[in-house]
Amino acid sequence: MESLFGLIWRVSLSMRSYFFLLFMVLIIWSCEDDELKDCQGIAGGSAVLDNCNVCDDNPENDCLQDCAGEWGGSALVDSCGVCDDTPSNDCVDDCSGQLGGSAYEDNCGICDDDPTNDCVEDCSGQWGGENICGCTDVTAFNYDLYATYNDGSCILPIEITYNIHESLPSDWVTDFYTIMDNLITIIPSYENVFDHITIYAWNSSVEDPYPGIEGGSYVGGSPGNKIMVLEISEMEFEWNLLHRFSVVAHEYFHIYQLSINQPMNLPNGSYDPNGFSIKWLLEGTAASFESLYIQEYYNHNYFINAQSNINEMVHTNPSVFESYESNNIEVNYGSSVFITLVLAKELINLGYTEEVAFRMIYKDFMLTGVKNSNWQNYFVDVFGISIDEFYQSLQSYPLNINDVLPSESLSIEDIFN
Ligand SMILES: [Zn+2]
Secondary structure, three states, rough: OOHHHHHHHHHHHHHHHHHHHHHHHHHHHHHHHHHHHHOOOEEEOOHHHOOOOOOOOOHOOOOEEEOOEEEOOOOOOOOOOOOEEOOOHHHEEEEOOOOOOOEEEEOOOOOOOOOHHHHOOOOOOOEOOOOOEEEEOOOOOOEOOOOOOEOOOOEOOOOOOOEEEEOHHHHHHHHHHHHHHHOOOOOOOEOOOOEEEEEEEEOOOOOOOOOOOOOOOEEEEEEEEEEEEEEEEEHHHHHHOHHHHHHHHHHHHHHHHHHHHHHHHHOOOOOOOOOOOOOHHHHHHHHOOOOOOOOHHHOHHHHHHHHOOOOOOHHHHHHHOOOOOHHHHHHHHHHHHHHHHHHHHHHOOOOOHHHHHHHHHHHHHOOOOOOOOOOOHHHHHHHOOHHHHHHHOOOOOOOOOOHOOOOOOOOOHHHHH
């Protein structure tokens, strides 16, 4: 008979087993629950999150703060102590070797940080050059003695093509070239308006020998194809008339006028406000110039010889000589020459030297660009006398060329000097 104690013992033994098992289960269960997992979820693991939320168990690779204070940021301090994450703006040595300095090399290789002394391009395109640009051709109208670089601005003398016909006596041809040389030296024509002329000269004893070129003595053609025609009358060779030479000076003077006064180049058949065709100012000048040339180079008074016929209209209505229609009332431009010579006298009365007076009439007036619509304004501007006053003054001069002749010593070189 099992004692109660024995029963209790047995029962308690099995309960103890039961409780032991239960206890063990609870131990195991509570172990699962209580032991810490690391950031990788491994219980008891040693992985940790660094400041960039990267979980591993390597402390060596934990992320760091960059210079801007950002964990894991990529900002860096460059050599000049500037912290950012743009490597392209990292400071570097300037041209003087200073880190982050602001010195730079200018176009001449000079290193400094002063922009005000940077070298500049000179007019020839050379950096730091000291060229003086201008025209360096001594034959040019605008030759600049001080220019060191030819900038292509030269206004050169016009080109002259000569067609001198074999019908002309050889001694005339010799004189012709001498006259042309003198004129080109004294009153060169520059390519301001046109750049070349073609001269045709022949003896009237032959039929017009150049196709398309009409006979006579004149300057004509278009601006692009200007011609100077000298058909010399056979008679002038036979009788040794000085006109065979003076006509060269006369026509070349027109070339000179055309080269300094653009409006005169416009066709002058009918009134053009933009042209310039006041006859006595164009022909009185050319014709008095030819006489001055003959006086100086041939020692002959061509004024008295050829230009002494003066029409009364010079006193009564001088303005008729403004028009080429008055050609039929004057001989060899005698009236126009007279008016021109009076103008010189009036300028001398105003205190100008004779040379300057003729320079004003031959050159300065034309150089203003005077044209038909404004010539009276330029007349008073240049000469200091109104055209009406001047025409009035003509009446105080007897219509006698001898009273208004220029000095015999007057040289055209001095006039145009
Ligand atoms: Zn003429």
